Amino acid sequence: MLIRREQPADIEAIREVTAAAFRGVEHSAPPVEPGGDPGEATLVTWLRADGGWVPELSLVAVDGDALVGHVVCTRGTLDGRPALGLGPLSVSPDRQRAGVGSALMHSVLGAADALGEPLVVLLGDPAYYSRFGFVPARTLGVAAPDEAWGDYFQVRTLSAYDGQRGRFIYAAPFDRL
Known part of the structure; x- marks a missing residue:
């Protein structure tokens, strides 16, 4: 398996993997169009067109000729x-719990x-993201866009962290869901 930056030829496969990964998941975003893909698949398209898109941080997992996962910040x-907002993280259902998500996160x-x-x-x-060093954001003085998210809103500090605190605001497309 190879982790690399997204390429233009990957866009449709990313949408397919994201839709499959979130289809039927209890807490996934509702479809934007009735009967359509889960909202996360549309969100990636909206994010790609937004000024907040960071091409260096849209990564795919490829196994042979198959795109099996995607993550974006x-x-x-x-x-x-x-600051960066991570998500969605998507792994093909048949490859979940096989290390693809962990490789993408790292x-x-x-x-x-x-x-x-x-x-x-x-x-x-x-329970999943703590293994990558994420902690409840409130413990570092980082406020969620929605206080009801509680400990599910998490933060991972990096080397350049200088004690930033305050309210986090995601890239604009997140508000459309």
């Missing part, structure tokens, strides 16, 4: 300063750190 702000966090980013936030299951 986009530009958000923390109290008006640059790669995107390493790439973000190499770019000098201070931190990454996400909304997800603490």
